[in-house]
Amino acid sequence: MSDDHTELPGLDLERLAVWLADTRPGLVRGPLTGRLIAGGKSNLTYEIGDGTSAWIVRRPPLGHVLATAHDMAREHRVITALAGTGVPVPATYALCEDTEIIGAPFYVMERVLGTPYRTATELEALGAERTRVIAEGLIDTLADLHTVDPIAVGLQDFGHPDGFLERQVRRWKKQLDASYSRDLPAADELHRLLAKHLPAQSPTGIVHGDYRLDNVLVDDTDRVAAVIDWEMATLGDPLTDIGLLLVYQRMSDRGMIGVSDVALAPGYPGESEVLDRYSTRSGRDISDIGFYVALASFKLAVISEGIYFRFTHGQTVGSGFEHFGAGVEPLLQAGLSALQN
Structure with missing residues (x-):
C-alpha cells in the first residue's frame, strides 16, 4: 500500500x-x-x-x-x-x-481490486467497445440485484416497503423545507405532482439507494467485481434505483458541475438502451419510469439545495459549492418534464 x-x-x-x-x-x-x-x-x-x-x-x-x-x-x-x-x-x-x-x-x-470510473476521460482511454461492456455490466448488475428475493437472503425485515414511494416524496419535501432559503415554485409544483401521481409500487426488492458507475468496482477484464457504498440500502421499490441512474446520466449529458460525466464517453449506451436492457433482464415493468425519474430529480434537487444552503450560511469548507445552487432549477424542470411526458 x-x-x-x-x-x-x-x-x-x-x-x-x-x-x-x-x-x-x-x-x-x-x-x-x-x-x-x-x-x-x-x-x-x-x-x-x-x-x-x-x-x-x-x-x-x-x-x-x-x-x-x-x-x-x-x-x-x-x-x-x-x-x-x-x-x-x-x-x-x-x-x-x-x-x-x-x-x-x-x-x-x-479489499476488492477494481476501478470506480468517475469520468468520461477515464473511459475514453479504454475505447468505445470496452466502455459499452462496462456500462452493460453496470446495468445487468443492477437488474440482478433487483431480482434477489429479500426473504430468501434473510432480509425480510431490512426495511418497510409498504408505502415506500409515498414516504420518499414526503421525506424529500421535509428535507427541502429544512433548507428553505429562497422561493422555488417549481419545487412546490413538482412535489404536488409527485404526491398526486404515485404509481402502484413495483414488487418489493433490495434498493441500493445511490447506484452509479463510481459506486461499483470494475476489474481489469471490464467486469463488475463489486458493488460498494451500501449506506442508503433498504427494502422498497427498486425502480427508484434505475430512475436515479437515468437522472445521473441526464445530468452528465447536460454537463452539470460536480456530476460524473461517464455517460459522455463514446460507447456508453443511451437512455432507451439502458431501460431496454434493464427491463429485459429484471423482468420489471418500467411503464411508469417517468415518475421515478421525476422523484430522482426531486431528490437530487433537494440535496443540491441543501448543499447550497449550507454554503450560503458559511457551513461548508472547500470550493465549488457555489455551483450547486445553479443546478437546482434544471433538476426541478427535468422532474416536471418527466411527469408530463
Whole structure:
C-alpha cells in the first residue's frame, strides 16, 4: 500500500489489531498500516494491511452523526446477505458495534481490486467497445440485484416497503423545507405532482439507494467485481434505483458541475438502451419510469439545495459549492418534464 501510516483519523490501528486478533484469530499476521481512501460526510473508508494481506474498514464520519444515516450493522448486513447471489459484493469478515474499540461502530471486509470510473476521460482511454461492456455490466448488475428475493437472503425485515414511494416524496419535501432559503415554485409544483401521481409500487426488492458507475468496482477484464457504498440500502421499490441512474446520466449529458460525466464517453449506451436492457433482464415493468425519474430529480434537487444552503450560511469548507445552487432549477424542470411526458 502507498502512503502507509499507523496514525489515521478515526481509526486506532493498534486497538483494531487487538480486537481482530480476538475476533478473527489468524486473519492479521503482522503490524497493521493503513490509509484513508474516502472521507467526508459519507462513511469513512480505510485500506489496512499487514504487509501480506489487505482489507477494507468502514466507519461513520467523524463527529456527531445520525445513527440511522450511518448504520454500520445495516450496511454490513446487506453485503453479507448478498454473498452467494448473482450480485458481486466484498466478503465480510467482522462487525463491531462496540464504540469503545475505535470510537464508533465499524466493519471489516475484503479489499476488492477494481476501478470506480468517475469520468468520461477515464473511459475514453479504454475505447468505445470496452466502455459499452462496462456500462452493460453496470446495468445487468443492477437488474440482478433487483431480482434477489429479500426473504430468501434473510432480509425480510431490512426495511418497510409498504408505502415506500409515498414516504420518499414526503421525506424529500421535509428535507427541502429544512433548507428553505429562497422561493422555488417549481419545487412546490413538482412535489404536488409527485404526491398526486404515485404509481402502484413495483414488487418489493433490495434498493441500493445511490447506484452509479463510481459506486461499483470494475476489474481489469471490464467486469463488475463489486458493488460498494451500501449506506442508503433498504427494502422498497427498486425502480427508484434505475430512475436515479437515468437522472445521473441526464445530468452528465447536460454537463452539470460536480456530476460524473461517464455517460459522455463514446460507447456508453443511451437512455432507451439502458431501460431496454434493464427491463429485459429484471423482468420489471418500467411503464411508469417517468415518475421515478421525476422523484430522482426531486431528490437530487433537494440535496443540491441543501448543499447550497449550507454554503450560503458559511457551513461548508472547500470550493465549488457555489455551483450547486445553479443546478437546482434544471433538476426541478427535468422532474416536471418527466411527469408530463
